[in-house]
Amino acid sequence: MFHAKFSLKLLLLAFCSIFVYVLFVFFSFDEKELQKDFEARYSKVLYDRNDAILSTFINKEEQWHLKANAIPKKLEVAVLLYEDKNFYSHSGVDFLAILRALKSNFLGEKKSGASTISMQVIKLLEQNERTFWHKFNEMIKALSLEQSLSKDEILKLYLNNAPYGGNLVGFYSAILFYFDKDPAHLTWSEAALLAVLPNAPGLINLEKNKNKLRLKRDALLHRLYAKHYFDENTLKLALSEPLPSFKPRNNLAPHLAIKLLDDTHKQVKSSIDKHLQIKFEAKAKEFSLKLKQKGINNLAIILADTKSYETLAYVGSQDFYDESALGQVNGANAKRSVGSVLKPFLYALSIDEGLIAPSSLVLDVPTFFSSFAPQNANKKYYGLIRADFALSKSLNVPFVQLLKEYGYEKFFYQLKSFLNFSDEDYKKYGLSLILGTKEFSLEDMMKLYLALANYGKLKELSFYPNSNNTNERQIFTQGSAYLTLQSLKDLKRVGLEEYNKSEKIISYKTGTSYGRKDAWAMAATPKYTLGVWVGNFNGEANANLYGVSIAGDLLFELLGELDDLSLEFTPPSDLFSLKIDTLTGYRYDENLKTQASNTFFPKEAKLLRTSPFLKKVFEYEGKELHSLDENFKFAKERIKLVLPLNALAFLNDNQVKLKQEKSVKILYPNSNLKLIRTKDLHQKNSIIIKLANLNDEKLFLYLDQKLIFEGKTKSLSLDFTQGKHELFVMSASGQSDNVSFEVE
The missing domain is CATH 1.10.3810.10 (Biosynthetic peptidoglycan transglycosylase-like)
Incomplete structure (x- = not known):
């Protein structure tokens, strides 16, 4: 009996122990x-905007x-x-x-x-x-x-x-x-x-x-x-259905995956479009084969949606798996010398400052800025040229002069406020800042060009879809942004792309760093903003590195993968018609009474300055007189083109003698005229250009900013393509005239 009770107690104790254990575990x-x-x-995974896997580790x-x-x-x-x-x-x-x-x-x-x-x-x-x-x-x-x-x-x-x-x-x-x-x-x-x-x-x-x-x-x-x-x-x-086998795969957008993924964010949905990413990576790998034949190993690409600022494709190198050419380096966020791709931003800011309008003449002559003597990339100088032409030709001398007038310290701190870099040493760069001596990344440049494409609204480049990217600021006026985009729209393109301007309406800028170490190409359209860098990650220079012919080639190959490139930027509401002097393109000065015309200018910008090159003088027997001179009563009022000595020396060396009388004019066609092309007996679409050349001087005639004639003449027969054109004539004495017209 005792043993039975003891066994029952043990059983009960065991049951209770198990029950307590079950409760404890539960x-x-x-x-x-x-x-x-x-x-x-879980593995780290990067998804595209549609939840498709891009990269996994x-x-x-x-x-x-x-x-x-x-x-x-x-x-x-x-x-x-x-x-x-x-x-x-x-x-x-x-x-x-x-x-x-x-x-x-x-x-x-x-x-x-x-x-x-x-x-x-x-x-x-x-x-x-x-x-x-x-x-x-x-x-x-x-x-x-x-x-x-x-x-x-x-x-x-x-x-x-x-x-x-x-x-x-x-x-x-x-x-x-x-x-x-x-x-x-x-x-x-x-x-x-x-x-x-x-x-x-x-x-x-x-x-x-x-x-x-x-x-x-x-x-x-x-x-x-x-x-x-x-x-x-x-x-x-x-x-x-057959049973499958293991399929090895390469990651897409691996550089961005490494950038965005960490132990806290292991599964990230990005703004990348997988289909575009595949196309751009394939194009990068294909293009890199051509580059390697020229001794160039690396490239980087970023494509963004212009309106949303969201990244659609991110290619950090020519091939992430190309270990021999440092393919795992992320060239998209590496700091490199940006060459001339900053010039559009100085251009826009200078418009807002009232320093220039697109039509304003600027000097492109050999110039010393203390010990700094910048040269144009093509080693040529154009004398007096329009500001928009200086931008389209990416001329260094006019932009160094413009930076001097705007203030290199001011421009440096503007860039600092845009890109939030830590550097404070503006004196280190001086006037060379506009030539790309300060290094920025492709991500930085995308941020700036997205601001340009959005009429001056600066936001962060986003890597996430539907991100709350509301922290924006207006860094220049809508009008100056639009005028800058228009000035970049008609840049000359390489090869067949020159004939695709009506189908691919692109505002773009290229740049080449000093010493040929970096080549850049940046493009803005209403739908897409695209940036390209080409060079060597090890910093090795290469004589073949050019923004136009290397980075530009890649840029347009990539643009060929995109749709809706025929859209144009529309003029913003803050532009108004400003009266300017026709001769130099600055605000009309009522005291000078020169020939006048009109140009578009931002309402919110500072008042455009009057011409720094025009001056009212009084002359008698070929001499300038002041009001206290005894012969002042015989003096005649004249408007004189006043240039600094270095510019006068350059023009004199190039046989341009400055006089004051107006002696050159384009008689036909008239400005804003629409002409209908008709074929002559020889099946040519010729139009006769009529010129007034009162002093029988040597003339320099430019069509669409390209010199087409030098000599003495009063008429020319020219063939015109369909579209808008501009004729500009300058005499050996410095007199000039220009007209804009359209051929249908």
Whole structure:
């Protein structure tokens, strides 16, 4: 009797101990820790704007372990039928299944573990050996898990962490590396294979056990068919599908992935468009083959949506996997000398400062700025030229002079406020700042050119879709931005692209750094903004590096991959018609009474200055007189072109003698005239140009800013292409006239 009571007490004590243990395990289980543990295992993944995978990296366990936010319906159906058909009805443990498993195992029949999906989640978390004790603990924790998470959340945890062969973990990893497709397009055959793979640890290598895996897959397909999930034709097609093999893949936008992903942000949705990224990476790799023949190894590209400031393609190098040419270096955020690509911003700011209008004449003559003597890239000088022509030709001398007038310290701090760099040493760069001596990255330049394309609104370059990119500021007037874009629109292009100006309306600028180490090309359209850098990551110079012919070539090849390039920037509302003097293109001075015309100018800009080159003088017998001179009463009022001595010396060396009388005029065509092209007997579209040349001087005639004639004449027969044109004539004495007209 004593022994029976003692045994009963022991049994009761054991039961109570087990009960207490069960309660302890049940209530001590923390599903937040479970979630955190699984999160730490996931691979870093960069997605495009449409949730397509761009880049993924192995985790610390050297596994491809991708996390998916949604489960394909076919996979869910197949997994539940194969693994846990009572999943939505049990509370974490299927006790009937356990009884059946015990019976089967006891009778020596087919072994079964009777683990529910909830129990398998615990098993995947803890990764313990298969023992009865561990299974007992899994049961308790599964019951606790079911109290904390929904069934759908538990199923998602299981499928995101189940093994799929080799170093693939999670169904999304399997879909990516076995099928390389969108999970939404999974077939029944593929779903069935993914359902059986985690439950067949001995067969999980697709390369070695394909026949056995096929039998398991096909058996599940027959069960799915018997449950009426699909018809007989679908079954036949599913059974005929071959088993896949592991498909190695290269990452897309890997430089951006490395930039955006870290242990805190392991799954990031970017603004990249996968289709454009694929095109741009292929074009970069193809173009780099041409570059390497010239001894140039590297390039970088960024494409952004103009309106949203969002990055659509990001190519950090010619090929991330080109280790011999430092392909893993990210050239898109590397600081490099920017050459002339800053000039449009000084141009716009100078318009706002009232220093120039696009039509204003500026000096392009050999000039010394203390010990600094800039030269134009083509080693030529043009004398007196329009500001927009100086920008389109990227002439260095006029822009160094313009920077001097604007203030290099002021321009430096403007750039600092735009790009938020830490450098304070503006004296280090001086007037050479406008020639690119301060280094910026392609990302920096994209930020500036996006501001230009958005009429002066500066925002951050965004790498995320639908980002709350509202921190904007107006860095110059809408009008100056528009006038700058217009001045960049008609730049001469290389090769056949010169004939595509009506189809590809692009405002663009190229630049070449001092010493030929960097070549740049930046383009802005209403839909896209594109930036290109070409050079060598090791800083090696190359005589072939030119912004126009190297970076420009790549730029236009990339633009060929885009649509909607025929859109034009529309004039903003803050432009008004300003009266200017026709001779030099500055604000009309009522005291001078020169010939007048009109140009567009921003309302919000400072008042455009009057001409620094025109001066009213009084002359008698060829001498200038002041008002106290005894012969002043005989003097005649004249308007004189006043130039600095270096400019006068240059013009004198080039046989240009300055006089004051107006002796040159374009008589025909008149300004703003529309001409209809007609063919003569020789099938030529000729138009007769009539000139007044009263002093029979040597004339220099420019058509669309290109010198087409030098000599003495009063008429010329010229062939014109369809479109807008500008004629400019200057005499040897410095007299000039210009007209703009259109040929239809």
